[in-house]
Amino acid sequence: MSEEFILIPGRTSRQGCGISEGKFTDGYQEETQVLQVAKADMERLGLNQGDRVRVTSETGEIEVVITPAKGDELPPGILFIAYGDLSSRLMGADTHGSGMPTSKGLDVTLEKLNS
Amino acid sequence: MATTTAKSDAPSADLRVIEDATCTFCGCVCDDIELKVQDSHITEAKRACVLGKAWFLNHDIEDRPSCLIEGQAASVEEGIERAARILSEARYPIVYGLSDTTCEAQRVAVAISDWIGGNVDTTTSVCHGPSGMAFQGVGEVTSTLGEVANRGDFIMFWGSNPAESHPRHFTKYSLMPKGMFLPNGRKDRTCVIVDVRRTKSAKAADIFLQIKPRKDFEALWTLRALAQGLELDADEVEAETGVPLATFQDVMDRMKRAKFGVIFFGMGLTMTRGKHLNSEALLALTRDMNRYTRFVCKPNRGHGNVTGADNVVSWRTGYPFGVNFGRGYPRFNPGEYTTSDTLARAEADAAMIIASDPMANFSQAARDHLRSIPYVALDPKETPTTRAATVAFNTATYGINVPGTVYRMDDVPIPLRPAFESPHPSDFDVLSGIERRVRELKGVEPA
Numbered sequence: 250m251s252e253e254f255i256l257i258p259g260r261t262s263r264q265g266c267g268i269s270e271g272k273f274t275d276g277y278q279e280e281t282q283v284l285q286v287a288k289a290d291m292e293r294l295g296l297n298q299g300d301r302v303r304v305t306s307e308t309g310e311i312e313v314v315i316t317p318a319k320g321d322e323l324p325p326g327i328l329f330i331a332y333g334d335l336s337s338r339l340m341g342a343d344t345h346g347s348g349m350p351t352s353k354g355l356d357v358t359l360e361k362l363n364s
Numbered sequence: 365m366a367t368t369t370a371k372s373d374a375p376s377a378d379l380r381v382i383e384d385a386t387c388t389f390c391g392c393v394c395d396d397i398e399l400k401v402q403d404s405h406i407t408e409a410k411r412a413c414v415l416g417k418a419w420f421l422n423h424d425i426e427d428r429p430s431c432l433i434e435g436q437a438a439s440v441e442e443g444i445e446r447a448a449r450i451l452s453e454a455r456y457p458i459v460y461g462l463s464d465t466t467c468e469a470q471r472v473a474v475a476i477s478d479w480i481g482g483n484v485d486t487t488t489s490v491c492h493g494p495s496g497m498a499f500q501g502v503g504e505v506t507s508t509l510g511e512v513a514n515r516g517d518f519i520m521f522w523g524s525n526p527a528e529s530h531p532r533h534f535t536k537y538s539l540m541p542k543g544m545f546l547p548n549g550r551k552d553r554t555c556v557i558v559d560v561r562r563t564k565s566a567k568a569a570d571i572f573l574q575i576k577p578r579k580d581f582e583a584l585w586t587l588r589a590l591a592q593g594l595e596l597d598a599d600e601v602e603a604e605t606g607v608p609l610a611t612f613q614d615v616m617d618r619m620k621r622a623k624f625g626v627i628f629f630g631m632g633l634t635m636t637r638g639k640h641l642n643s644e645a646l647l648a649l650t651r652d653m654n655r656y657t658r659f660v661c662k663p664n665r666g667h668g669n670v671t672g673a674d675n676v677v678s679w680r681t682g683y684p685f686g687v688n689f690g691r692g693y694p695r696f697n698p699g700e701y702t703t704s705d706t707l708a709r710a711e712a713d714a715a716m717i718i719a720s721d722p723m724a725n726f727s728q729a730a731r732d733h734l735r736s737i738p739y740v741a742l743d744p745k746e747t748p749t750t751r752a753a754t755v756a757f758n759t760a761t762y763g764i765n766v767p768g769t770v771y772r773m774d775d776v777p778i779p780l781r782p783a784f785e786s787p788h789p790s791d792f793d794v795l796s797g798i799e800r801r802v803r804e805l806k807g808v809e810p811a
Contacts, residue, residue, distance in 0.1 A: 255577045257561065259631075260666075262528045266418035269389065272724065272747050309728055322562050327577060329561065334724055334748070342709075342727040345639070347497065348489035348686050348702030350727055352635040354560075354578045 251358040252294065256304065256328045258336035258352060281333025284313045286359075287323040291315070294361065301362040304328070306339040306355050312362060328359065378403055385781050387412055388464065388668030388763040389419040391773035392530050392537070401783045406764070413531035420783075423744065423761045430788045432756045440757070440789055440797070447716065447740040447755045448801035454714030454738075456690075457482035460703040461720030462677075463491075463670035465742075466768030466780070469791035470669075470676040472799050473718055478689050479802050483712075486673040487720050488685040489702040491631065492663045494640035495647075496674065496684045497698055501640075502647040507626070507660040508774045509536075514543035515658075518622030520556040522646060523580060523632020524664045527564035533664070534568055538628065545623070554618055558583065559632060571615060576606035581638045583607065584645035590616040591652045625659040631666075665773035668763070672771035707733045715739035716798075718791060719762075723748035740798075742791050757794050760786035768792070 267277025284304065286296060296302070296315060303312050313335055323329055330336050339357060340350050382399040387409075398410040399420060409420035431443035438446075451457045459477045462470050463486055477484035488496060512519070519538050526533035534540055539550055546552040557569035560577045575583045583605045589596055590612055598609040605612075619625055627650055633642040646661060653659035665671050674684045681687045683696035699705055703722065706712045707730035714737055723731055724747065734752070741753035744761040760766050765786035769777050803809075 257577070260525065260529045262414050262531065265389070265415045265529065269415075269418040269422040269745075271422070271745060272721070320562070322564075324561070324574065327560065332725065337725055337731070338728055340727050342704065342729040344699050344702065344704050346699035347639045348485075348493045348698035348704060349634060349639055350490070350704055351637055351639075352490070353632060354636040 251360040254328045254357050254359050256355045256357045258330050258332050261331045264331040281331045284315045285318040285329040286315050287325045288317045289325045291317055303360045303362055304357050306357045308341040309338040311335045311338050382783050386763055386778055387416040388770055389415045390530050391665030392532055393772040393778050394532055395778050399783050404784045406783055423764045428758050430758050443755050444797040447798050450714050450738045451480045452802050452805040456712050457714040458706055458712040459484045459716045461718040462673040463487040463667035464719035465791040466762050467672045467676050468768045469795055470673055472795040474680040476799050479806055481689050483688050483701045485703045486685045488674055491666055492634055493685055494634040495643040495663050497640040498643035498647050502644050505650050505660050512626050513537050513541040515545050515624040516626040518554050518625040520627045522558045522629040524628055524630025525563040525565045556615055573607050578637050579605045580633050580642045581645055584649055586612050588649050620656045622657055627661040628664050630664045669770035671773050675771050704730055713737055717741045717749050721747040721749045758788050760788045760790045766790040
């Protein structure tokens with residue numbers, strides 16, 4: 250069963266450091282391949298740290314491991330992922346005449362995968 | 365290198381100290397870094413933030429060829445020849461990136477775009493491009509970061525998380541400095557942060573407004589209405605934005621009482637639905653506030669010389685990004701000449717990517733098309749973009765190996781003071797070679 254969320258990709262300091270350390274290093278790859286979920290949503294959906302989920306947008310879908318967001322950083326209903334290959338796969342190509350694809354605030358669905 | 369000095373108390377004859385080195389990782393462009401350099405390795409970057417340390421300590425000389433053609437080592441001259449032919453023979457070539465290189469290299473890239481009748485576009489188009497459009501519609505009431513440090517007593521961050529993206533922003537420019545008119549530093553300032561997430565930056569705020577996602581436009585217009593003294597329906601405001609009207613009113617009262625207000629804004633505005641309309645609303649709010657007090661605004665820029673790219677492309681073409689030379693003169697049209705679009709619509713038939721990684725950052729449709737056309741890439745690091753390039757130049761790193769000029773996010777030009785030389789060519793060297801050969805192929809008289 251899938252749930253609707255709003256996804257916000259963004260900069261993290263670890264992802265930023267990874268750009269300098271190298272995009273093929275473990276640090277960058279790990280940081281950009283984990284999805285942050287609000288603790289309340291994890292409890293509600295019976296999700297645990299390290300579970301794999303499928304996230305689907307209008308444009309694409311990814312499979313990714315999850316981790317609880319720190320403290321109250323994320324309100325329920327919002328997901329966060331560091332900028333990278335996975336976040337780009339969910340981004341549409343249409344820029345609506347601006348040059349900028351809608352890259353934050355993406356409508357997505359989240360579905361738990363059987364491990 | 366003009367500012368390289370050897371200190372007498374250095375433990376080794378090979379240890380050099382670079383005073384006032386410039387960090388080009390982010391738009392803060394901190395130019396007070398002290399580097400310790402041992403041979404071709406920076407061992408310490410004093411005063412640099414976590415991002416700056418990662419920048420300085422991870423740009424050693426990489427043992428890779430300076431040029432690869434279709435994955436095979438080649439001479440730089442062979443690479444320049446192949447690159448010039450790819451660009452000259454294309455019907456719709458595009459030049460993209462430019463935000464992590466010197467103004468001197470950017471200038472040559474614009475010239476190449478002109479000779480080949482293609483597009484020149486920068487990473488601004490997927491960063492603050494929408495703000496660039498809004499500047500043209502509303503204007504920008506602005507200031508330098510020095511004025512912010514010395515005068516700004518009301519500091520607002522909207523859709524920006526400097527604690528992670530610009531770690532020295534608070535301490536060097538916006539919140540902590542004891543300024544000419546703010547002798548008590550942080551105590552003399554009010555900080556308001558607006559975001560949909562309670563980010564690390566939120567801890568620094570006196571007031572944190574957690575608005576609903578994709579409601580920046582509505583929240584900004586609520587403040588515009590309150591600035592005018594209009595009456596609003598409290599239930600409607602809270603239902604729409606997630607923030608009580610009384611909180612907005614409190615913020616507006618503080619904004620009006622401020623002597624020098626500043627709004628920094630980030631990609632929470634420009635990347636979210638509404639884009640340039642969100643930026644326009646913020647610029648208009650800033651303009652409105654000048655009826656009551658002094659207020660300025662500034663986009664928090666990401667890359668080290670993305671502001672330089674805006675400046676150079678503007679003074680060379682009249683427009684800041686998304687420029688087409690197909691008719692022999694510059695035309696500007698975001699959505700048409702911007703790189704996300706020309707790639708995703710499969711219009712471009714050749715490309716040159718300078719210091720940028722669209723193969724990681726662009727939509728899948730754009731990445732699939734870039735992979736299908738011949739393209740040239742220049743980058744000091746191996747990236748998904750350099751790996752798939754027809755011609756890939758492994759270039760020297762600006763600021764660490766290469767001197768030149770960059771622009772801080774407040775449009776202040778800053779000189780670079782490199783730490784050590786690289787065996788690899790600079791972006792400027794490679795681009796100058798490509799420009800010379802393109803001119804020959806196009807039958808243009810030598811400069």
